[in-house]
Amino acid sequence: MSFKFTEENLARIEESKKKYPTSLAAIMDTIYIAQEQNKxxxxxxxxxxxxxxxxKPVDVLGVVHFYTMYYTKPMGKxxxxxxxxxxxxxxxxxxxxxxxxxxxxxxxxxxxQDGKFSLEEVECMGACGYAPMIAINEDYYxxxxxxxxxxxLDSLK
Ligand code: FES
Numbered sequence: 001m002s003f004k005f006t007e008e009n010l011a012r013i014e015e016s017k018k019k020y021p022t023s024l025a026a027i028m029d030t031i032y033i034a035q036e037q038n039k040x041x042x043x044x045x046x047x048x049x050x051x052x053x054x055x056k057p058v059d060v061l062g063v064v065h066f067y068t069m070y071y072t073k074p075m076g077k078x079x080x081x082x083x084x085x086x087x088x089x090x091x092x093x094x095x096x097x098x099x100x101x102x103x104x105x106x107x108x109x110x111x112x113q114d115g116k117f118s119l120e121e122v123e124c125m126g127a128c129g130y131a132p133m134i135a136i137n138e139d140y141y142x143x144x145x146x147x148x149x150x151x152x153l154d155s156l157k
Contacts, residue, residue, distance in 0.1 A: 002044050002047075002048070003034075003038060003042065003044040003045045003047075003048045004048065005033070005034070005037065005048065005052060006037060009033050009034075009036075009037055010052070012029075012033055013026065013029070013030050013033060013052060013053075016029040016030065016033075017053075023053040023054055023055060024053065024055050024059060026053060027049070027053060027055065027059065027060065027063050028063060028067070030049050030052065030053055031049060031060070031063060031064060031070055032069075032070075034048070034049055035070060035071065039071075039074055039075070040071040040072060040073055040074050040075060041064050041070050041071065041072055042072070046060045046061060046064060068120075068122070073111075074111070074115070075111060075118035076111050076112060076115055076116055076117040076118030076119075077115060077116050077117070078116060078117050078118075078136050078137060078156050079117075079118045079119075079120065079136070079137055080100060080104075080117060080118065080119050080120070080134060080135070080136050081120045081121075081122045081125070081134060081135040081136075082096060082097045082100055082119070082120070082121055082122065082134045083122050083123070083124060083125050083127070083131070083132065083133055083134065083135075084097055084121055084122075085122075085123050085124040085128075086124070086128075087124070087128035087129075087131040088124075088128070088131040088132040088133060089132075090131070091131045091132045092132050092145075092146075093131070093132040095146060096132055096134065096144055096146060096149055097121060099146050099149060099150070100119060100134070100149060100153070101119065103150070103153055104117050104119060104153075106118070106119050107119070108120060108121050116156075117153075117156075122135075125140070127140055127142055130142030130143050131143075132144050134149065134152075136152070136156070
């Protein structure tokens with residue numbers, strides 16, 4: 001089944017293109033919109049992005065594979081990103097990382113069998129003053145303890 005953008009998302013892409021001198025410059029916005037719609041960037045999605053922006057498929061491929069925020073396989077309904085960069089690490093991020101891994105039974109870039117959770121170890125997410133932190137989808141959870149992480153994960157079950 002081939003991928004097509006919704007009318008609404010095509011309009012968003014057109015708006016994005018107006019902000020830039022070339023269509024190619026709107027590629028990151030467009031990939032983001034595609035991921036929002038399809039949940040991950042498949043080969044078909046990449047082809048449609050290239051088609052809509054009138055750029056080469058290899059341009060899309062290069063950007064998708066360069067940035068870690070784009071996924072080429074389906075991730076969980078709740079995508080959990082655990083920061084283990086310096087500030088978070090100094091305040092116990094690896095304990096939290098191990099705890100989340102053990103609780104969900106998955107490793108980096110893994111997805112639970114029911115498709116509910118996926119897990120990713122990430123670099124600094126700009127919330128160092130509130131370390132340690134995790135992000136779940138678009139939401140940040142800060143000043144965490146292992147107990148708080150447990151509560152958060154349990155509340156999502
Ligand atoms: S080091 Fe974790 S948010 Fe900056």
